Amino acid sequence: MLITPRTSANKLVDINVEIHAFQSSLLVFRQTLQAKVARSLNRVKFFVPGGTARSDSYRLVVRAENDNESFEEIIPGAPDLRNIYLQTDKTVYKPTDTVKVRALPITTSGKLYDESVNFALVNPDGFELIHKTRSTTNNRFLAVEFQLPDHLVFGEWKILAQPDHQKLYTYSITFQVQKYELSPFRVHILAKETGDLDLYEIDVLARHANGRQISGQVSIWCDCDGNSSKSLIRSDSGKSFLCILKSSKNVSPPSHESKGLKIYSV
Incomplete structure (x- = not known):
């Protein structure tokens, strides 16, 4: 702030500065500028x-x-x-879908902002x-979910985020709401041996029923079901392998090799 005393009976004057929180009237700042020349600029x-x-x-x-x-003025905080x-977890949603949002203030x-953040659909x-x-x-990101209504307006929707009680500072992200149906598709998975006995590569190929390639996300995992039976993947050599790690990768057509999965022969 720049302060200039315009008139004064003395050439050298003291200037008292106080700042109060507007809502609570709490004194949050006080300073006295001593022996300042009248009409001079003080920072x-x-x-x-x-x-x-x-x-x-x-x-x-x-x-x-x-x-x-005294001179009084209201200044914004x-x-x-x-x-x-x-x-958001997706870019296109259907009615009744749940929009999952992650926010990092x-x-x-x-540093991570430690005050409350308001969200709006x-x-x-x-x-x-x-x-x-x-x-x-x-010290984690903020997670919030919104369920879309069954009857709604299709088009571009928005998530607003703003610090609590600070509507002037608003951030947003947009997404589309449409009514769509996923067409049937086929997924082929094949394990490949490598020079490392504990490491195998996984090939994943996904196509629609008409042969058109699919672009999206693939998650690969093997686990035991409730009866403790082991999930197996057939390799190109005819052996069966048990996958013990989980991986999720973004893929583009026609296929993606997810390297680094540990698969043990059984």
């Missing part, structure tokens, strides 16, 4: 507090020595927030249908 730095002392706005009170009246990174110093007409509030715990 004051004020660090916005966090926690309960933080406010949407602050009341600035400045009084020069021997002045009968801002959260220590650089960005809220948002991610970061401060200006690169917004339809294409701009109506905020559902509101939820989440707080950061265990």
Whole structure:
């Protein structure tokens, strides 16, 4: 802040500066500038507090020595927030689907924002249908879910995220809502031997019934069912192998080799 006492009976004056949280009237800053020349420019730095002392706005009170009246002004406050990174689990949803959202709020110093964040589900007409509030715990990203209604407007929907009580700072991510049906497809999986007895490669090929290739995500795992029977994958050499690790990879047509899965012969 830049402060200049315009008039004063003395050439050298003391300037008292106070800042109060607007909602609670709590004094959060006080400083006295001593022996300043009247009509000179004086710089004051004020660090916005966090926690309960933080406010949407602050009341600035400045009084020069021997002045009968003080100068008061309302200044806006801002959260220590650089960005809220948002991610949804899909880009296209159907009615009644659950939209899973992950949010990573970061401060200006690169640390995790530790205040509450408000989320809203917004339809294409701009109506905020559902509101939820989440707080950061265990130094992790924020997770929130919204279930889409059965009867809705198709088109571009939006998730809004903003720090609690700070509507001026809003971040968003969009997604599409459509009515669609997944066509049938076939998935072929084949294990390949490598020079390492404990390491095998997995080939995955997915195609629609008409032969058209599929692009998407593949998850590969082998596990035991409730009867403790072992899940097996047939290899190109005729052997059977038991997969003991899990992997999830993004794939593009026509196929993807998921390397690094440990598969043991049985």
